[in-house]
Amino acid sequence: MRGNMIFDAHTHLNFEGFDEEERAQRAEEIAASDVGIIIDAGDSVASSRKAIEDAETYSWCYAAVGIHPEHAAEYTEEDLTRIEEMLAHRKVQALGEIGLDFHYGKDTKEEQIELFRKQLRIGMSHQVPVMIHTRDANQLTLDILKEEGLFSEERKAAFPTRLNASGQPVPDARVQLHCFSGSAELAKEYVALGATISIGGPVTFKNGRKTVEVVKQVPIEFIMTETDAPYLTPEPFRGRPNRSPYIEHIIRRIALIKDMEYEAAEEILYANGCRFFDIPRDEKE
Numbered sequence: 346m347r348g349n350m351i352f353d354a355h356t357h358l359n360f361e362g363f364d365e366e367e368r369a370q371r372a373e374e375i376a377a378s379d380v381g382i383i384i385d386a387g388d389s390v391a392s393s394r395k396a397i398e399d400a401e402t403y404s405w406c407y408a409a410v411g412i413h414p415e416h417a418a419e420y421t422e423e424d425l426t427r428i429e430e431m432l433a434h435r436k437v438q439a440l441g442e443i444g445l446d447f448h449y450g451k452d453t454k455e456e457q458i459e460l461f462r463k464q465l466r467i468g469m470s471h472q473v474p475v476m477i478h479t480r481d482a483n484q485l486t487l488d489i490l491k492e493e494g495l496f497s498e499e500r501k502a503a504f505p506t507r508l509n510a511s512g513q514p515v516p517d518a519r520v521q522l523h524c525f526s527g528s529a530e531l532a533k534e535y536v537a538l539g540a541t542i543s544i545g546g547p548v549t550f551k552n553g554r555k556t557v558e559v560v561k562q563v564p565i566e567f568i569m570t571e572t573d574a575p576y577l578t579p580e581p582f583r584g585r586p587n588r589s590p591y592i593e594h595i596i597r598r599i600a601l602i603k604d605m606e607y608e609a610a611e612e613i614l615y616a617n618g619c620r621f622f623d624i625p626r627d628e629k630e
């Protein structure tokens with residue numbers, strides 16, 4: 346089987362830097378490519394709304410809604426209510442992107458932690474998949490996810506199990522570590538807890554050894570692929586704005602690392618995305 350089988354598990358078609366013409370052009374490119382499904386991630390109330398609009402416009406587009414830690418200093422309780430309401434939309438498949446960013450947000454650590462915990466509680470009460478952004482805050486992110494019950498037995502019981510390589514059912518906490526940049530040890534710890542590791546452009550970078558090691562050590566059943574477009578462009582296009590169809594180069598790299606045929610890797614990674622976000626595996630219309 347060939348064509349329309351790529352899953353982009355985190356991208357920003359809703360990117361505020363696009364005008365409508367540019368957005369339509371990006372969408373056309375995706376429609377014409379092998380990308381079968383994208384998750385359009387919001388990072389504020391406005392961009393989450395935009396992501397929902399995209400999802401209403403394009404059959405192959407689904408939305409994630411949430412407030413990014415970069416907005417930790419300015420969000421309101423009403424914003425959280427809006428996000429919670431959006432979770433009920435038929436094409437909203439996840440809460441995100443949410444998390445901690447201590448690389449850019451050194452001055453707002455306390456506010457970020459509070460915003461993260463509040464959103465995780467919303468995610469827990471609705472039992473929806475969560476999409477986690479973490480930068481320079483690996484240990485604290487893991488601690489908070491544990492404390493808020495994201496890896497609890499109750500949480501895992503809310504979702505169907507997945508099969509490991511030996512065909513045994515293992516729990517799935519529906520926690521996506523978006524563009525994972527931690528160590529292989531941390532990745533394995535997350536997987537053992539029931540999380541899913543999402544791999545983006547850095548796996549193709551010359552200095553991407555750490556991410557290559559993650560892909561080596563984490564079974565492919567626990568990996569998803571994403572572009573984070575327009576950011577984090579993979580080689581050989583690094584330096585230009587990223588686009589969803591470039592994801593093919595990320596999957597090629599994963600297939601190479603895993604010593605698999607490209608088509609086989611693509612197929613498994615597509616199935617992983619559909620399962621994680623509860624999306625039926627229809628071919629693109």
Ligand SMILES: [Zn+2]
Nearest residue numbers: 355386442573
């Ligand atoms: Zn992103």
